[in-house]
Amino acid sequence: MYATSYHRASSVEDAVKLKSANEEGKYLSGGMTLIATMKQRLAAPSDLIDLRHIPTLRGISVDGRKVTIGAATPHADVAASRELAAICPAICKLAGHIGDPHVRHMGTIGGSIANNDPAADYPAGLLGLGATIVTDRRSISADDFFTGLFETALDEGEMVTSVTFDAPEKAGYAKFNNPASRFAMTGVFVAKTAGGVRVAVTGAGSSGVFRHQGFEQMLASNWSPDALANVAVDASNLMSDMHANAEYRANLVKVMAKRAVASAG
Amino acid sequence: MTKVTLTVNGRAMSGECEDRTLLVHFIREKLGLTGTHVGCDTTQCGACVVHMDGHSVKSCSILAVQASGSTITTIEGLAGQGELHPVQAAFKEHHGLQCGFCTPGMVMTAVDLINREGGTLTEETVRAGLEGNICRCTGYHNIVKAILAADAEMAGGRQAAE
Numbered sequence: 001m002y003a004t005s006y007h008r009a010s011s012v013e014d015a016v017k018l019k020s021a022n023e024e025g026k027y028l029s030g031g032m033t034l035i036a037t038m039k040q041r042l043a044a045p046s047d048l049i050d051l052r053h054i055p056t057l058r059g060i061s062v063d064g065r066k067v068t069i070g071a072a073t074p075h076a077d078v079a080a081s082r083e084l085a086a087i088c089p090a091i092c093k094l095a096g097h098i099g100d101p102h103v104r105h106m107g108t109i110g111g112s113i114a115n116n117d118p119a120a121d122y123p124a125g126l127l128g129l130g131a132t133i134v135t136d137r138r139s140i141s142a143d144d145f146f147t148g149l150f151e152t153a154l155d156e157g158e159m160v161t162s163v164t165f166d167a168p169e170k171a172g173y174a175k176f177n178n179p180a181s182r183f184a185m186t187g188v189f190v191a192k193t194a195g196g197v198r199v200a201v202t203g204a205g206s207s208g209v210f211r212h213q214g215f216e217q218m219l220a221s222n223w224s225p226d227a228l229a230n231v232a233v234d235a236s237n238l239m240s241d242m243h244a245n246a247e248y249r250a251n252l253v254k255v256m257a258k259r260a261v262a263s264a265g
Numbered sequence: 266m267t268k269v270t271l272t273v274n275g276r277a278m279s280g281e282c283e284d285r286t287l288l289v290h291f292i293r294e295k296l297g298l299t300g301t302h303v304g305c306d307t308t309q310c311g312a313c314v315v316h317m318d319g320h321s322v323k324s325c326s327i328l329a330v331q332a333s334g335s336t337i338t339t340i341e342g343l344a345g346q347g348e349l350h351p352v353q354a355a356f357k358e359h360h361g362l363q364c365g366f367c368t369p370g371m372v373m374t375a376v377d378l379i380n381r382e383g384g385t386l387t388e389e390t391v392r393a394g395l396e397g398n399i400c401r402c403t404g405y406h407n408i409v410k411a412i413l414a415a416d417a418e419m420a421g422g423r424q425a426a427e
Contacts, residue, residue, distance in 0.1 A: 006284040006330040036308045100397025105320040
């Protein structure tokens, strides 16, 4: 790892100020991607601004059906939240299958979505739920937030402070794990929300997480796994790598979508 | 150099290190506690698992400065006065190790798992709980057996105490 300077932010304002004073710096949340990347010398931020000790960034609040999750809330907390499980168990299940127990104790929802790894779970969950991402300066809909591979709508120095969503009527998540990394080789989140049916796919798209309109239309008229039987999945915009080619992933998209609908009930 | 202060196995400890020093290297090289191992260096194997503020974490993927101010338990902190922790005793009894390199991480993971889900563990949940720990010798069977036995033993102890 190249040398770096560590700063522990005490508040959101403090963090943003530290970031603007250190242009080549990076925000550090759980570090489960960033520290590993720095160890491989694939990232070399001059400064790290640690967000884990900002009390207002951590915690889950449920008000009726409105859910707010602080950006520095670790995956393990989301997985174990009974309040959340009572109204949106799918997001708890999603969080409970990220990485492994040790990663879930450190990794955070804000860090995951700000990184927007094309095989991460949370981007599918938040896009599927139609969540809103709140930053230190504005609110961004999930539809506008995830813009490409490791790309988001965040401006330079902008940081995620929380995510909010309304608990859906039904939701489910199914993923096919990469057997070594536990990243999604394909993961599909389905939700029946007040704004309609949403289907979000991670791990498969060559531009990162995406919605599948064909699935959404079929599920809107018939919420059942069978409704997807005859919908084609276009392989032309899917990833091919040593683990799975695009055609294989296209099949996984459909199979995982059906399983996700089945799990949602 | 930055001063890092930790409570390790119940004792206040501190040392100076670079900001880029990983917690595992700080524990091993500055504090001299070499029970915590570096297995893969790529955040996959779990040989470096310690508890930070009561939760299992991979100490190879956390900077020592990030951990400063926290309470750490390492493998050296588990055993009581000359007596093995029930999880350690179960690993011995059920031959849950061969070369032993992954064992500190396995044991720390097992203790965390029992702390969180003790009394309800099954073979399936134990195997899921070991997703972040790799063993190249045992094939995991005896590790799983040892954890289930320790869980039963500790659940018995909890009942007796009530």
